Amino acid sequence: MADKVAGMSSSSGISAKSFYSRRPWQALQQQGTYGTGTCRKNRLQGAQLKLKDEKQLRTEGRGACSVVTNAENITVTRWLDSSVIHMASSCAGQSPSDLAQRWSKKEKEMLNVPRPFAVKLYNQHMGGVDLMDQLVAMYPHRRKNKRWYMRVFFHFLDVTTVNAWHLYRMSGLENKNLLHFKASVARALINAGSIQTQRRGRPSTTPPPLKRRAVSKPAPEIRFGPGSHWPLLTEAKNANRCHDAACTRKTKYICMHCLVALCPGCFANFHSR
Template sequence: MGRNRFQLLLRTIHFVDNEGVPEDGKTDKLWKIRPFLKMFREQCLLVTPEENQAVDEMMVPFKGQYSHIKQYIRGKPNPWEFKIWCRCSKSGILHDFEVYQGKTGTNRDKSALGVAGEVVSKLSDTLPSHKNYKLFADNLFTSVGLLEKLQQTGFQYTGTVRANRLHGCSLKSEKELSKLGRGTSDYRVEQDTNIICVRWHDTKAVTLMSTCVGTLPLDTAKRWDKAQKEYRDVSRPLIIKEYNSNMGGIDLLDSCVVRYKFQLKSRRWYMYLFLHFIHLAVVNGWFFYRRDCQMLGLEKPLILRRFQAQIATGLIQVNTTKKRGRPPLDRPESPTLQPKRVRIPPSRDARKDQFAHLPIKIDKRRRCAICQITTNTHCEKCNVSISFTENRNCFREYHV
């Protein structure tokens, strides 16, 4: 596809008919892209969730002027961004999300849980209740009211908590724990709701609340000692281990999205969200692929870059008459400077689409892609040599 055609298609893409949307529907700040977001969310909800789920925020950089939902967060690498609330599994698979529209975009400001607490409550509504699902989140979301509400709806919760949300819980201060040494902890248990609050001292004191895990059994974690200049074992409660092992799913997803993300400028703010969710779909598919490879015992699955290239190749070649790609380079005059040609096999989707795979005869004999026997039978679309004899039909085996 040429550049001009690609830019033309990009300019004409729309997700909703602007003239067909009533004035009541435009109160939603995401009405220009709402059909796409709804379709994408429905597909995410079809995935069977894992037992441990993490809730956190994901940021999409945006510096344009024509958007009412962009947020300014001081100290970030990209201060102006779109904020997306996400619920992911430990492996990084996205299960549910919601694009934040600002304080005026929702009716949660008057709730006792606040905006962040209501986000966890809404994202947990799409999970089956009383099925032993465990939620993890950081101190932005955690409060006593949230833990009590999730208990009533049949969910367990673990997360860090801020000091001003402890409601009179008398834990040892950071100064007292630092005198006792690194790795010390203190905890309190609320008898009525069985909520535990733990404060553990590492380099600093960190406070966590949970309804499903406590301090025992203790284990050890390696930490660097500046005074002795060596690693030493530090005592660690179980709640710290569970939180650290289940909270990194969204960070893993975000890092994979940013790793091979192509930049595209547009005056329309919703195009940035559209492209971001396209990358989320690719990374989500890669996580499924790695999970299936692990179940099947495959040792070397494709890396994310190769997986992304296979998807692009499959979308280009499926249901086409012949193999497409760049035209061959002109041969240079000097024979020593001839470019090295690498034969790239077709994608599996294009190979098995059963469309326009025509056998032809070529002058030069090549090895068969299945049995490695030399043959002059060639697939016009796949651009590979495949033997086709009375005793062996590799052509059918390769395409079915």
């Protein structure tokens, strides 16, 4: 939210009570964070008593609007589109209104319907929330748990992974879909406790014991990640093919971190992206 204005749906976990009550949105306003979202008509916290009723809006016709604002500048808008919509916002109300095109079944043509600014603002920003919900629902955490806070924790973990995937794509690195990215994150977390990190100073003359068996192709998280990427002379009877794509020689040296055969002169090229 570069402009600190967010479009949020009622399914995002923010109830209408939070919109119209004083404490949460008063604190958000003091921090310069504003919100706009839909809410149910039975959660308006008294605002429905000051708004025009639905029968009156239907009498005025499609596009009719009624707005009320409390002392904390929280605005509730009741707008008639194809059905009655309730919007709550701490930064937008009815003005400046514009015209939205809607299809009329009765007249069989597009009509220009007056639209409040709160609805326009919500429609502009709700796409990011819907896209986030869609991506989280593609590969969600399906482990059932009766403790509600654990479900919230794993939901935020899924949201964090999706955000990290977007940042990864923006960085210009290897193009991965969401499933492969989540798998790479899982591999990195699994290997985090079994890989020794490089200590400061010169490497020890006595190599540490290898905790993992040799693999034919190390994962990118291991190959390009931090660690003890130093050559180690093995006691193998036969030399193995160097894993660097630009090298065709055989060697008895391996990488202490990746556990693959590498010539000492190929380390820089193999561990660079």
